[in-house]
Amino acid sequence: MSADKSSPIEQAYRKEFVAALNLLAQACEVMIKRPGVDFKPVLVGGAAAELMSGGMFTSGDFDFVTPWQEAFEEALIGLGFVRPILPGHLSRGLLHPPTQTSVEVVGSRLMDGAADGRRTFEVRIGEGAVRVIAVEGLIADRMAQYGESRRQRVELLQQAKVIFQLDGLAGQVDEEYLDRRIRHETANEFGLEDLKRALDD
């Protein structure tokens, strides 16, 4: 059997995902230079899960949280994104037809203000960087969505388990904070012990 000679980034991620992240990093760099903007948009949701699971879960789009939605969208439009015409719907998101990247600002405050923004981190790519939700917050969000509809959404528990196990930031997960975040997001239905127990299932 021959060894896989592709680079780790090629092994971990779809090339379209990397291309989209590169584009979004450029938009973030443009946006952060705007007067009055002092924090990049934070990548959340499925795309953050794809990033931190090394591509084990794929996302159809990219969700961000930022209080500077207009500045972010202007930066995206400057890079070729367009707002689609959607009869009967508010056009909340933007598309980049050449790469099929779709982006939506899903909120102005990270986890409705319950998450500590200082725990977010940046992933450097190309000439820029994308800011990403803290791993603790990402896991807690997956657990909360799983808790809302366990039978239908068991893949979200799987995502929480894999992201915790893979430990992409190499030991930087704060377990006390993670427990607190899971308990908050699941209204105390789950805690870190439940996640650890699920690892054995």
Add this chain to the structure above:
Amino acid sequence: MTRSIDIMDLAARLVQRKAELGIPVTVAPLMNDGSARTASKRALLHARDEVARSRGETIVFPANY
């Protein structure tokens, strides 16, 4: 101070951890079932895929919606 990691280092770390845990690197990825998407998100994904189809392109970010 902002924590920061290069995507190459992150990818290398994740590939290494998968190997340690016995997870195949090239496992078929799991896709969101789409059941929790908002109407706005469904419409956005539909519009995106329609644009791609009108250009004769393959959908590169397949999604349930």
